[in-house]
Amino acid sequence: MHYTGTIWRPPYEARSLLLEITAGCTHHKCKFCTLYNDLPFNFRMSSIKDIESDLLELQTALCDPISKITSSMTGNKPFTADRVFLTGANPFVLSYGKLSEIAALIHRYLPFIKTIGSFARITDISSKTDDELSNLSDMGYDALTIGIETGDDKALEFMKKGYVSADIIKQCSRLDKAGIRYSFFYLAGISGVGRGEVGAKFTADVCNQLNPILIGANMLTVYPDSALFNEIKNGNWREESELEKYIEIRTLIEHLKIETSVAAMGSSNAFHFQADIPRGKEKLLAFLNKIINNVSEGELMAYRKNVKHL
Ligand code: SF4
Numbered sequence: 001m002h003y004t005g006t007i008w009r010p011p012y013e014a015r016s017l018l019l020e021i022t023a024g025c026t027h028h029k030c031k032f033c034t035l036y037n038d039l040p041f042n043f044r045m046s047s048i049k050d051i052e053s054d055l056l057e058l059q060t061a062l063c064d065p066i067s068k069i070t071s072s073m074t075g076n077k078p079f080t081a082d083r084v085f086l087t088g089a090n091p092f093v094l095s096y097g098k099l100s101e102i103a104a105l106i107h108r109y110l111p112f113i114k115t116i117g118s119f120a121r122i123t124d125i126s127s128k129t130d131d132e133l134s135n136l137s138d139m140g141y142d143a144l145t146i147g148i149e150t151g152d153d154k155a156l157e158f159m160k161k162g163y164v165s166a167d168i169i170k171q172c173s174r175l176d177k178a179g180i181r182y183s184f185f186y187l188a189g190i191s192g193v194g195r196g197e198v199g200a201k202f203t204a205d206v207c208n209q210l211n212p213i214l215i216g217a218n219m220l221t222v223y224p225d226s227a228l229f230n231e232i233k234n235g236n237w238r239e240e241s242e243l244e245k246y247i248e249i250r251t252l253i254e255h256l257k258i259e260t261s262v263a264a265m266g267s268s269n270a271f272h273f274q275a276d277i278p279r280g281k282e283k284l285l286a287f288l289n290k291i292i293n294n295v296s297e298g299e300l301m302a303y304r305k306n307v308k309h310l
Contacts, residue, residue: 001018001020001054001057001058002020002046002050002053002054003018003020003087004020004023004039004044005023005024005036005038005039006035006036006038006309007020007087008035008087008089008119008310009085009087010119010145010183010185010216010265011216011265011266012183012214012216012263012265013083013085013117013145015081015083016081016083016084016085016117017058017081017083017084017085017110017113018084018085018087019051019054019055019058019084019085019086019087019106020046020050020051020054020086020087020088021045021046021051021086021087021088021091021094021102021118022043022044022045022046022086022087022088022089022090022091022093022094023036023039023041023043023044023046023087023088024036024039024041024042024043024044024088024089025042025043025088025089025090026042026043026089026090026093026121027089027090027121027123027162028042028043029160029162030149030159030160030161030162031158031159031160031226031227031228031231032159032187032190032220032222032226032227032228033226034223034225034226035089035310036089037225043088043089045094045098048101048105051102051105052105052109055105055106055108055109055110056109058109058110059109059110062079062080062081062110062112080112081112081113082112082113082114082115083113083114083115083116083117084106084110084113084115084116084117085116085117085118086102086116086117086118087118088118088119089119089121090118090119090120090121090124091118091119091120092118092119092120092121092124092125092141092144093120093121093123093124093127095127096128096129096132096135096136099136099139099141100135100136100139102116103116103136103139103140103141104139106140107139107140113140114140115140115141115142115143116139116140116141116142117141117142117143117144117145118141118144118145119144119145119146119147120144120145120146120182121146121147121162121163122146122148122162122163122167122168122171122172123162123163123167125171125172125174125175126167126170126171130174130177130178133174133175133177133178133180134177134178134179136178136180137178137179137180141180142179142180142181143181143182143183143213144175144180144181144182144183145182145183145184145185145216146168146172146182146183146184146185147184147185147187148168148184148185148186148203148206149161149185149186149187149190150186150187150190150191150199150202150203151165151168151199151202151203151204151205151206151207152165152190152191152195152198152199152202152203153165153202154191154195155190155191155192155195155199158192158237159190159228160227165202165205165206168206168210169206169209169210172210172211172212173209173210176210176211181211181213182212182213183212183213183214183215183216184207184212184214184215184216185216185218186203186215186216186217186218186252187217187218187219187220188217188218188219188220188240188245188246188248188249189219189220189239189240189244189245189248190220191240191248192237192238192239192240193238193239193240193241193244194240194244195240196240196244196245196247196248196251197247197248197251199248200248200249200251200252200255201251201252201255203252204251204252204254204255204256204257205255207256207258207260208255208256208257208258210258211258211260212258212260213260213261214260214261214262214263215252215256215260215261215262215263216263216264216265216266217249217252217262217263217264217269218264218266218268218269218310219242219245219264219268219269219270219304220239220240220245220268221268221304221307221310222239241297242270242297242300242301242303242304243292243297243300246288246291246292246300247292249264249288250285250288250289250292253277253281253284253285253288254285256277256281258277259276259277259278260276260277261274261275261276261277262274262275262277262284263275266310267307267309267310268307268310270295270300270303270304271287271291273287
């Protein structure tokens with residue numbers, strides 16, 4: 001398989017086949033982000049030749065009769081998959097034509113694949129028509145992961161995210177209409193010191209107008225090679241405390257009125273959780289209160305300092 005640099009995928013895509021369609025990010029401007037700094041370029045699309053070669057390799061690995069016989073002899077369950085996750089920060093930026101071509105290749109080589117997911121930016125959706133989105137849904141594109149980070153416009157603008165909350169609502173409503181589901185990544189800490197709860201309320205307001213399958217909370221870790229590190233050094237921005245980040249997440253959950261799943265699963269979170277709301281809301285809030293009331297800033301800070309890489 002062809003893989004370039006560090007491969008990032010959401011925790012819940014662990015059983016998906018990872019196919020490198022793109023590497024890097026077309027935007028590459030968010031001040032807090034260092035995810036693709038190990039690449040010698042900002043963004044690149046894989047060649048169709050490499051994509052086909054990877055699909056052939058996956059076909060051989062998954063359909064190989066010898067591995068099926070070995071599995072039945074050893075009693076091990078053979079690995080199966082019904083979903084492909086396209087790697088890169090925003091493969092959904094590719095044109096409708098390219099995404100159609102890639103979906104056709106996936107279904108030709110791996111006819112058992114039911115859905116295709118990827119990370120996507122809000123601006124990747126706006127570049128497609130309603131009919132194109134609807135056709136992409138028919139081709140299997142589903143359950144995209146969108147790092148909206150927050151619904152706080154002041155934070156989105158300061159961090160150079162490249163869109164504001166009204167864009168999130170507009171473009172995700174178009175996905176709803178097209179039948180393409182989506183999950184959100186939320187970045188606790190993005191609003192800066194003293195503004196965590198304000199940002200959480202703005203974010204809840206955005207989410208309450210949409211239908212995310214899941215809202216996955218990540219916690220901001222500022223790395224020295226980020227633009228945000230320099231902003232802090234120059235006195236232009238101040239970080240929230242670790243406890244403020246937990247209070248922020250609690251406020252977000254308190255204000256959510258939709259049916260969804262809320263989770264903290266990645267390595268940026270000292271405590272992991274997942275709950276469906278509204279059913280599991282009270283239990284989850286009690287869990288967060290326990291953290292807020294019993295874990296010290298020092299203990300949480302020690303964890304943050306040891307997050308070497310997201
Ligand atoms: S946060 Fe996402 S969109 Fe922003 S620069 Fe990083 S990978 Fe690109």
